[in-house]
Amino acid sequence: MNVLWDAPAPMTVREVLDGLEERDLAYTTVMTVLDRLGTKDMVKRERDGRAFRYAPATTRDAATSELLHDALDQAGVDRTAALVHFARTVDPDEAAALRAALDDILDRT
Amino acid sequence: MTPVWLGLIGLALTLPVPALLARAAWPQLAPAAGIVLWQSLALAAVLAISGAALSTALWLVSHDALAWWHIGLHVAILGVGVLVWGRFWWSARKVWSETSARRERQRQLADLLGEPHGALPAVRILAEQTPIAYCIPRRGDSRVVISSGTVESLDDAALQAVLEHERAHVTLRHDVVLEAFGVLHRAFPRPLRTDAPLRQSQVLVELMADDVARRRCGDQALARAIVALAGSDAPRGTLGAGGDALLRINRLRSPASPAARRASAATSLALSVLVIVGPTVTLAVPWMHHAVQLL
Numbered sequence: 001m002n003v004l005w006d007a008p009a010p011m012t013v014r015e016v017l018d019g020l021e022e023r024d025l026a027y028t029t030v031m032t033v034l035d036r037l038g039t040k041d042m043v044k045r046e047r048d049g050r051a052f053r054y055a056p057a058t059t060r061d062a063a064t065s066e067l068l069h070d071a072l073d074q075a076g077v078d079r080t081a082a083l084v085h086f087a088r089t090v091d092p093d094e095a096a097a098l099r100a101a102l103d104d105i106l107d108r109t
Numbered sequence: 110m111t112p113v114w115l116g117l118i119g120l121a122l123t124l125p126v127p128a129l130l131a132r133a134a135w136p137q138l139a140p141a142a143g144i145v146l147w148q149s150l151a152l153a154a155v156l157a158i159s160g161a162a163l164s165t166a167l168w169l170v171s172h173d174a175l176a177w178w179h180i181g182l183h184v185a186i187l188g189v190g191v192l193v194w195g196r197f198w199w200s201a202r203k204v205w206s207e208t209s210a211r212r213e214r215q216r217q218l219a220d221l222l223g224e225p226h227g228a229l230p231a232v233r234i235l236a237e238q239t240p241i242a243y244c245i246p247r248r249g250d251s252r253v254v255i256s257s258g259t260v261e262s263l264d265d266a267a268l269q270a271v272l273e274h275e276r277a278h279v280t281l282r283h284d285v286v287l288e289a290f291g292v293l294h295r296a297f298p299r300p301l302r303t304d305a306p307l308r309q310s311q312v313l314v315e316l317m318a319d320d321v322a323r324r325r326c327g328d329q330a331l332a333r334a335i336v337a338l339a340g341s342d343a344p345r346g347t348l349g350a351g352g353d354a355l356l357r358i359n360r361l362r363s364p365a366s367p368a369a370r371r372a373s374a375a376t377s378l379a380l381s382v383l384v385i386v387g388p389t390v391t392l393a394v395p396w397m398h399h400a401v402q403l404l
Contacts, residue, residue: 084314105358
């Protein structure tokens with residue numbers, strides 16, 4: 001996906017393969033992965049002569065936004081516990097109380 | 110009379126008992142046992158309601174020439190039992206499919222957008238300033254997602270505490286625990302519904318994970334992590350069970366004595382046994398004898 005996101009224009013499998021500098025992958029592997037990303041709606045493809053060209057279906061920023069928005073958006077007790085967070089943010093008063101408690105704990109050494 | 114007793118017990122275990130227990134602080138001294146207690150309460154409530162429905166059905170079938178109010182009462186009990194069971198299966202399916210879909214999408218995006226954290230393949234770092242940390246549980250293939258902001262605002266020990274805490278959630282299958290309570294929450298119709306079991310299980314599950322992180326990284330590292338993540342400037346739509354952070358920090362500030370923890374665990378477990386075995390032995394078993402004789 002990084003290769004596709006960084007590319008200025010839709011790419012063929014060969015171009016994607018060339019863009020993946022770090023690894024030694026087979027052409028068919030890259031093609032399979034691109035196909036799978038297509039079924040997950042991450043990439044879209046268009047025909048260009050005899051080959052296909054692949055482009056991202058959403059921008060990297062939009063995807064990141066979607067991820068974060070979904071992660072942070074667990075509204076109350078009715079939503080499913082799909083993710084388990086470490087700590088949810090608190091309001092400023094509670095934040096002050098937290099810091100005071102932390103100072104207490106650190107002073108105790 | 111059995112249907113009425115079981116119905117009353119079921120009702121008590123659904124509403125007033127959870128509300129009372131939620132106000133008590135002692136179960137939090139031994140969170141694992143506390144979870145068992147809440148699960149037992151839920152199980153006992155479901156058993157009582159199911160038992161009430163079953164015994165009512167038998168009663169209605171085996172009696173004739175009854176006062177109308179008598180029938181009405183029993184039909185009401187049967188109705189509630191059937192409703193709860195129906196909703197339970199509907200709720201289970203719905204919760205399961207929604208949760209799976211959400212986790213799947215999160216995992217895909219996290220894998221595509223996140224960088225692996227050093228040598229740990231199941232950790233993904235997102236390019237995002239706000240400190241966030243969460244896990245996407247899944248059997249054998251879970252992810253822990255943290256933001257670059259988290260990595261930058263925590264020292265090594267605190268970051269380790271976060272990772273250990275999240276890993277504990279995954280290893281201890283807290284996702285299953287929370288889902289179960291979620292299903293139950295939705296299974297009960299609104300008049301009979303209470304937030305207490307779900308909220309308390311969320312708190313207890315955090316405390317359990319905290320205990321694992323403390324053992325491995327120490328109280329102070331964990332405390333620093335909690336304050337850094339909970340005390341950060343809240344951006345987009347974070348609705349919080351925010352009160353938990355304060356509770357967790359105060360727990361680190363004044364740790365309970367081993368004796369108190371043992372007492373809490375013992376009490377929780379004793380009550381768990383009582384609440385399941387009690388109605389079973391005094392009501393369900395004699396009723397089953399009676400039913401067998403009738404049929």
